[in-house]
Amino acid sequence: MNTTHAALTIPEGLFAAPAPRATWIKPLRSTVMLYGAGGLGKLASELLDSAGMAPALFVDLHPGCEAIDGVPVVTPEAVPETLKTRATVLVSVVTSPYDPIKAFLQSKGFDDVRPFYDAAELLVDQLHITNGWLAGPLNDTDKANIVNIFHGLADDASRAAYLQMLYWRVHRQERPFPGNTVSMADKWFPAEIRAALRDDEAFVDGGAYNGEVIEQFRQLVGDRFASIHAFEPDPSNFAQLQAYVGALDQGVRQRISIHPAGLGATNADAKFMAGRNMASFVTDKGDERISVLTLDSLDIPATFVKLHVEGAELDAIRGGIRFLQSRRPMVALTIYHNEDGVWRTPLALMDALPDYVFLMRTHAWCGISTILYAVPPERYVPVR
Numbered sequence: 559m560n561t562t563h564a565a566l567t568i569p570e571g572l573f574a575a576p577a578p579r580a581t582w583i584k585p586l587r588s589t590v591m592l593y594g595a596g597g598l599g600k601l602a603s604e605l606l607d608s609a610g611m612a613p614a615l616f617v618d619l620h621p622g623c624e625a626i627d628g629v630p631v632v633t634p635e636a637v638p639e640t641l642k643t644r645a646t647v648l649v650s651v652v653t654s655p656y657d658p659i660k661a662f663l664q665s666k667g668f669d670d671v672r673p674f675y676d677a678a679e680l681l682v683d684q685l686h687i688t689n690g691w692l693a694g695p696l697n698d699t700d701k702a703n704i705v706n707i708f709h710g711l712a713d714d715a716s717r718a719a720y721l722q723m724l725y726w727r728v729h730r731q732e733r734p735f736p737g738n739t740v741s742m743a744d745k746w747f748p749a750e751i752r753a754a755l756r757d758d759e760a761f762v763d764g765g766a767y768n769g770e771v772i773e774q775f776r777q778l779v780g781d782r783f784a785s786i787h788a789f790e791p792d793p794s795n796f797a798q799l800q801a802y803v804g805a806l807d808q809g810v811r812q813r814i815s816i817h818p819a820g821l822g823a824t825n826a827d828a829k830f831m832a833g834r835n836m837a838s839f840v841t842d843k844g845d846e847r848i849s850v851l852t853l854d855s856l857d858i859p860a861t862f863v864k865l866h867v868e869g870a871e872l873d874a875i876r877g878g879i880r881f882l883q884s885r886r887p888m889v890a891l892t893i894y895h896n897e898d899g900v901w902r903t904p905l906a907l908m909d910a911l912p913d914y915v916f917l918m919r920t921h922a923w924c925g926i927s928t929i930l931y932a933v934p935p936e937r938y939v940p941v942r
Contacts, residue, residue, distance in 0.1 A: 566714045589645040599650035609684035642667040648674040652922040693727040703901035716918040726925035745921040753939035757782040760859035765866035766790040769802035791820040791848040792838040822850040823873035839868035853878025860887040869895035889932040
């Protein structure tokens, strides 16, 4: 991998032993409330309900309705004082920093406030969502590879994003660093990717969900693209994707191919936890079977590959090295779904594409939506 001079350095505290896991991952009270009635809050409510722990309330500064699926939505001031001290409040907001939200709720009398993802980690066997993982203590191999990745990133904004993710995953500290701006608006398409987009892109969307990223891509290129190949294994999501593509004008629709499959390390069937919105994923505990394909087995063009495959990103890279090396696309992939994101997933991509320019950006808080971007040097346009 290429290395660059870093003005930003790795704080010694990152490699210090973290506090015991039980500091954060601890039993919930018998009553649970959710702070935040947006998309994550609704998903959290569905997951908790499926585990027999339906929330008593949604708490939101600006309730947009009286109830969601029968659960009342109220302001913090409307919560009875007795409930504030006997319920756990799970913060289901990643669009703003967690610590100020926690301090605000505590100022209102809520005395047990935690991120939803801590509860998700506590109840991972019931909720089957892995985004609350903790890295645990780092060994010498971890430290050496983190240093290599840190210096393999192209700018201090990337190094700051990497450090911010690591501090959350190792120490549960939401520590911002100079140069890192948490921006949700440009997820998948930060300035450096937008500057490199061409009129003949062949876009490969791994984990296409309902087509929302395809829609962003289409808007950015004004429907001037060569092809789109979209892969989505969840049957419900695929149906939405199919409906989205089916409603497009024929001239656009005929350039889009959709595939009911996942991407991984080998061509095989796999157990899959389906019906979980954008959080469906491959797992031995899955209740359905899906087809998994390797990128290397595909005879399709690619100038831009997006991989958001709920923890299977490392497998997708391992099954796509020849594909990536021969086509030299831009790549964007998530690194926050499991412990592989600490260094194994980014290192695999850096090793596969050693001459590329590597960027990292953070698109949400609580260690979520950290994305590694890889741009071939012949397409890289520095943006200041």
